[in-house]
Amino acid sequence: MKITVIIIISFLACIHLQAQNKNWQFQSVNTFSHLFGNKKNGYNIHTVNGVLYQQKYGVALGAGYEQYHYNGSIPLFLQLKRQFNFRNNQHLNVFANNGTSFITKTPFKNTNFSGVKKYPSYYGNYGISYWLPLEKNCFLTIGISYNLHRFKLKETFQWEVIDGQKYSEYIFQKFRTIGLTAGLVF
Amino acid sequence: MRYFKSPLMLVAAVAGLLLSGCLKDTETRTYTIYEPVYSTSAEVRANIKSSAPKNIERPGKIYVYKNYLFVNEINKGIHVIENYDKNSAQKIAYLPVPGNVDMAVVNNVLYADSYTDLMAIDISDIHNIKLSNHLSNMFPDRYYVQGKQADDIIVDWKKRDTTVNGENYALWRAGQIIFDAFFNTANSTGGSKTGTGGSMARFTAIKNTLYTVTNNRLNVINVSQPLTPKFSNNVGLGFGIETIYPFKDKLFIGSNTGMLIYDVSSPSAPAKLGEFQHARVCDPVIANDSLAYVTLRNGSQCAGFINELNVVNVTDPTNSKLVSKYDMTNPHGLSQDGKWLFVCDGKDGLKVLDVSNSQKISTFKKIDIPDAFDVICYGKTAIVSATSGTYIYNYEDINNIKFVNKF
Incomplete structure (x- = not known):
């Protein structure tokens, strides 16, 4: 976990430096999603921070929290995306998030009679988002x-x-x- | 909506929500089914003889006789180790005894259980061990309803992984061959003709009598003719019997609700002298002339919430009294040498307690052997059985306990 945090901090430091370059642009996408599943609902909160290259291709690291059914988990993932740009500073993003997830809440608990081992899980999240400008570098997504x-x-x-x-x-x-998602982009 | 000119998002959102009804969550469970491999009783008995030494995989009870250490391979057999306390120690034989968990030696005859039966194995020639005789149905509670059929004996298990839908959890669990190793046990002590067992034993020998306990009774077996043991009688003890420990002409029997004391001055007619009751937990016991040491622990088979050492005054066995208590982590087997009490204390390893003052017991030393469960102190050597193997320590200098061997 510590190594993951160090990697994320290093990555963010790098992309801030890279953002000085005109080809690279730093983006921070922070969203809330309501999740609709098979007879159950849930939610997740994501913060995805990364860079956009030539206004088209993006790569970022994401983290968050997800609660669905009886599980709570912290996903950590890599995002790859393609951004399409429209008039009036509007953008359409097609993204794929892939990574791992750590269970924080489960009905299977340690008791006097049993012990539970939690393994890192696979996490995938694929979708599209539309960005509407609120200010020059601030969007509603x-x-x-x-x-x-x-x-x-x-x-x-x-x-x-x-x-x-x-x-x-x-x-x-x-x-x-x-998931139906809403959030802010900086 | 002035900005939101593309209908794509709206279409995607509606389509997505409609599709969510098609999504399906799944939960499956994968577990292992063990299928028994059978041999006939005749085949099994023909195989109970010296075979090439094997690695110890799952050590159980331990037993010392002369310069030999016998280590039970749970439910499979017995390893024989020569000169166990010396650098020249070596495994010299392995005896395949399916269903074995307990053992004791009297006059060069090794008595070992094999599921429901008691085997008398001649070890007078240690390099040519052979089965001499057997007594059938001595341990009826070792009869597995789904494990033994007619004359067949389980000699091994085949593993098969199975995956089931989580929704049927309650259904599949009801029908599988899953049984509790309720019967973990074995060993004994006594005079010069017998060996020494640990406090977790369910077998013990005094002079020419072998005593074994089942979950609810004490079996008395006459071994005055060692190669032809004869069942004498049995004594009902009540349920939850776990261990048996001999001291002089008394038997100290640990049950999960107390300690029973029996007089065996008349070997074939054990007479109950008294009982010391405690909360429902597991409790191996050892004793000397005046005091008994009882370790109480919780766990799946033991229930309860107590982990402690009880010191009980047994000077008057008809009126045993608690002298003191000492908190422990998860105590199992124990063994005493003078003022030193060696206790296997779960994840805390082996503890050496100073019991010179029974009102003020203190931990003198701790040896890191995780999951140690039984110990025998014999001639300044501590033999410790743990899930990771059997360890030998020399404690001639108690301040400098030395590791000698691991099997």
């Missing part, structure tokens, strides 16, 4: 995205099966949602 979360946990019970091996099972959860 609205969008829609498809989210895929694959969680993995291992629950080990204190009681033993044969050969003295403790009983354990792997739990795989695959959650798919559509």
